[in-house]
Amino acid sequence: MSVLLVEDDPSIAIVITAALEAEGFDVVHCVSIAERDRQLGERRFSALVTDVILTDGDGIATIDRVRAADPELPIIILSAQNTLDTAVRATDTGAFEYFPKPFDIDELARTVRQAVGNAGSRLGEEGEAAPAGLPLVGRSAPMQAVYRMITRVLRNDLTVLVLGESGTGKELVAEAIHQLGHRKAGPFVAVNTAAIPAELIESELFGHEKGAFTGAVARHIGKFEQANGGTLFLDEIGDMPMQAQTRLLRALQSGSIRRVGGREEIKVDVRIIAATNRDLEPMIAAGNFREDLYYRLNVVPITLPPLRERADDIPALARHFLSLAAQEGLPRRRLSDAAAALLARQPWRGNVRELRNFIYRLALLAREDTIDADALAALLEANLRREEAAGEGGLDLAVLAWLASERPAPGTVYDTALAAFERPLFEAVLRDTGGNQLRAAQVLGINRNTLRKRLTELEISPVELSR
Numbered sequence: 001m002s003v004l005l006v007e008d009d010p011s012i013a014i015v016i017t018a019a020l021e022a023e024g025f026d027v028v029h030c031v032s033i034a035e036r037d038r039q040l041g042e043r044r045f046s047a048l049v050t051d052v053i054l055t056d057g058d059g060i061a062t063i064d065r066v067r068a069a070d071p072e073l074p075i076i077i078l079s080a081q082n083t084l085d086t087a088v089r090a091t092d093t094g095a096f097e098y099f100p101k102p103f104d105i106d107e108l109a110r111t112v113r114q115a116v117g118n119a120g121s122r123l124g125e126e127g128e129a130a131p132a133g134l135p136l137v138g139r140s141a142p143m144q145a146v147y148r149m150i151t152r153v154l155r156n157d158l159t160v161l162v163l164g165e166s167g168t169g170k171e172l173v174a175e176a177i178h179q180l181g182h183r184k185a186g187p188f189v190a191v192n193t194a195a196i197p198a199e200l201i202e203s204e205l206f207g208h209e210k211g212a213f214t215g216a217v218a219r220h221i222g223k224f225e226q227a228n229g230g231t232l233f234l235d236e237i238g239d240m241p242m243q244a245q246t247r248l249l250r251a252l253q254s255g256s257i258r259r260v261g262g263r264e265e266i267k268v269d270v271r272i273i274a275a276t277n278r279d280l281e282p283m284i285a286a287g288n289f290r291e292d293l294y295y296r297l298n299v300v301p302i303t304l305p306p307l308r309e310r311a312d313d314i315p316a317l318a319r320h321f322l323s324l325a326a327q328e329g330l331p332r333r334r335l336s337d338a339a340a341a342l343l344a345r346q347p348w349r350g351n352v353r354e355l356r357n358f359i360y361r362l363a364l365l366a367r368e369d370t371i372d373a374d375a376l377a378a379l380l381e382a383n384l385r386r387e388e389a390a391g392e393g394g395l396d397l398a399v400l401a402w403l404a405s406e407r408p409a410p411g412t413v414y415d416t417a418l419a420a421f422e423r424p425l426f427e428a429v430l431r432d433t434g435g436n437q438l439r440a441a442q443v444l445g446i447n448r449n450t451l452r453k454r455l456t457e458l459e460i461s462p463v464e465l466s467r
């Protein structure tokens with residue numbers, strides 16, 4: 001059994017040849033597309049292992065010629081262009097397997113053995129053109145694993161659960177799966193389950209009939225029905241209230257929904273992608289997330305690594321965002337290599353989103369077109385101060401944490417939040433003034449009667465605070 005290896009990097013060719021020979025294959029090595037075609041015209045091979053970018057062409061773009069010579073030949077693609085685009089193009093050719101570089105040589109040898117063993121089975125379908133302008137940037141090893149998972153779900157309707165910290169790109173992955181997948185002609189409908197008041201979730205998801213509840217003045221088509229034939233993206237699934245979880249589970253099990261107040265079971269054909277930045281397992285243990293729903297959703301988990309675990313991607317991401325910023329009308333800037341390296345050493349706790357926001361500010365605030373390490377250091381410093389002012393332990397986060405834990409009822413959020421904010425403020429100032437309301441009002445800069453009224457409403461007793 002012989003394998004045709006098309007690889008123009010001699011050091012890689014040597015190790016692959018050795019590994020394949022150890023597996024009992026003869027290896028014919030060539031370095032160009034022309035030579036490849038000549039070999040294929042002369043004899044039959046058991047498998048083709050090919051690089052993508054070769055001196056005289058592209059191993060994927062010219063794959064039709066390989067197919068013409070031998071339609072059944074298993075093809076294994078190696079690539080240093082580790083973009084999602086290459087992964088998808090490779091899968092679209094119907095290649096048996098795609099290996100981003102650097103890869104594990106033993107795994108490659110095993111795969112060739114397997115490919116020869118079940119020649120005929122293919123990863124994807126044939127003949128589809130690869131879409132251009134893919135949204136995900138980054139070629140680090142952890143992102144390669146993500147791309148591979150994405151390519152595995154494009155030709156089927158398996159439910160995908162996208163996990164990862166906030167700002168790691170979960171929504172982008174969901175969109176990519178839809179855009180690249182076989183449902184791309186259908187709608188992509190996103191629902192943020194955390195943003196909808198608990199009592200409206202069911203109506204949002206499943207729709208309602210006219211008169212189903214007070215305020216239901218007309219029939220409403222829910223997200224499930226809107227997504228029919230396409231993809232339904234259930235974002236922030238970890239924040240979904242229990243009752244809605246139960247109804248969602250029923251819809252997923254039966255493949256049909258019933259509008260609120262409706263009788264009819266309506267069949268829906270949707271691909272579900274769910275996402276959350278929460279750790280669902282402890283939530284299941286605490287009884288806040290249904291275990292059976294978890295298993296329904298977690299068919300194919302795709303976990304996005306935090307940016308700090310793929311610092312290699314930071315320069316590429318930063319340049320990508322600089323060019324997006326320029327397209328959106330901000331000044332066009334460049335990053336020096338030293339500046340890019342400095343960016344890669346920052347912690348980026350808010351992940352890609354934080355990097356993106358910072359880069360946009362950078363484009364706006366930088367004084368020179370080329371941002372060097374010194375200019376960047378100054379802006380990073382300012383960013384840090386800004387973060388400290390607003391950030392950890394600061395008011396912004398406190399408000400967000402308060403909202404997440406209190407979940408005030410819709411229609412009461414502002415008043416409840418204001419009361420929650422005023423109470424510690426008034427109490428602190430009254431303590432400072434020994435319970436003296438007149439002085440407290442002066443310190444606060446508000447009218448004495450306003451303060452008195454609010455203290456009554458909040459049931460704060462100045463006398464108790466005077467002690």
Ligand SMILES: Nc1ncnc2c1ncn2[C@@H]1O[C@H](COP(=O)(O)OP(=O)(O)OP(=O)(O)O)[C@@H](O)[C@H]1O
Nearest residue numbers: 135136137165166167168169170171172277352353
């Ligand atoms: N790999 C990537 N390449 C290019 N842009 C990215 C990448 N990952 C994330 N982004 C961008 O970063 C921002 C945050 O991504 P996204 O909204 O998908 O995060 P998320 O994981 O859904 O966060 P959250 O949990 O807070 O909802 C978006 O502007 C997105 O376009």
Ligand SMILES: [Mg+2]
Nearest residue numbers: 170171235275
């Ligand atoms: Mg999101």
